Amino acid sequence: MTYDFDAPVDRRGTASIKWNMYDDDVLPLWVADMDFRSPEPVIEALVERARVGIFGYEMDFSELVEVVQARLEERQGWRPAAEAFHFLPGLVSGLNVVVRMVGQPGDGVSMATPIYPPFLQAVTKAGRELHDARMVYTIDGNILHYELDFDALEAAVTPRTRLFMLCNPHNPVGRVYTRAELEQVAEFCLRHDLIICSDEIHCDLILGDQPHLSIAALDPEISRRCITLLAPSKTFNLPGLGCSLAVSENPELLAQFKATAEGIVPYPNIMAVTAAVAAYRYGQPWLDELLPYLRGNRDALIQFVTERMPEVKLTCPEGTYLAWLNCHGLDLGEYENPYQFCLNEARVAFNDGAAFGPGGEGFVRINMGTQRARLLEAMERMAAAIQTRDIQSPQSS
Ligand SMILES: Cc1ncc(COP(=O)(O)O)c(C=O)c1O
DSSP states (O other): OOOOTTSOOOOTTSOOHHHHSSOTTSEEOOSSOOSSOOOHHHHHHHHHHHHHOOOOOOOOOHHHHHHHHHHHHHHHSOOOOGGGEEEESOHHHHHHHHHHHSSOTTOEEEEEESOOHHHHHHHHHTTOEEEEEEOEEEEETTEEEEEOOHHHHHHHOOTTEEEEEEESSOTTTOOOOOHHHHHHHHHHHHHTTOEEEEEOTTTTOBOSSOOOOOGGGSOHHHHTTEEEEEOSTTTTTOTTTOOEEEEOSOHHHHHHHHHHHTTTSOOOOHHHHHHHHHHHHHOHHHHHHHHHHHHHHHHHHHHHHHHHOTTOEEEOOSBSSEEEEEOTTSOOTTOSSHHHHIIIIIOEEOEEGGGGOTTOTTEEEEEOOSOHHHHHHHHHHHHHHHHHHHHHOGGGO
């Protein structure tokens, strides 16, 4: 054990969005960045690059391409050519570029909800229509297991649907899709002639047995209709640096992507690229220690909820460091949603499930990427707030 993820980290007083958004007495477990220092080799690479002292325009992404190609090949036997890559300062801008480059205003975009809110916003901001379908879940004990609902996706498609947006691993429900599921998505997209945009930003944060597979890696025919979006930012906790990659083995699609982004979306900056290369090249030992720690957090959260909040059902995420809690069983009294209840009564900030689209109402998303003691303190606060409410409103017992 080289890295101590339990070591207390105080981020107050930094410009952190996560830590500055709420009052000082609120524990923030919302926006997806982790309260951990990044791998030491990344920090060293950044310091070394800063010491050069000259920060002119740079346009050499060859090292970044090499490390990503090697990673994709090693993990899934998929090696897109160097020409298949484009570079961005953030993955959300990639989502917006893809929505704008496919079809016309008024056309439709298919996706499964609940989903990371910028997917929904990208569609409406571009004047496209959401042809969405809710995922379905089963409950085993108190564990939620989500699946894509292909009948509902089918029913939502119209002749104007042009694009399918996949989130794999899926934020917020933590699914890492199996080959069979991806084949079904691919078949659906082929049949309806849909372009596929696959956001795989959480692909290296695998907590379960199911390895991540890119939909574009299924076969060349599928790959021809795919734009895959990747980034080291969640994996190595570098989101504030901003470096993402768009990959498409279809030169026409990639050219369209570049043309839509040109002059609007800049390249990632020098420090972001330096960090990304160092992370992919030297960050694996850190990641190998992080993943068991995150699994431990997930298991501790599940144990806590099982023992102390039987009315709450939650996911056991196969990927991401995000848990998704169904709070419909809670008596929230005058509160409209569990997010507001937790914020006001427990002084804990989660994400409001309603922001994740249909199927998100009554849920909260918890960012487990923090010291275990802090995660459990947040849950203790939530349990205490629920208990106080139960005592005050006996009709709920
Ligand atoms: C699925 C998904 N895509 C994209 C992002 C953000 O990407 P970026 O900060 O690079 O724009 C997040 C962050 O939480 C995410 O969960």
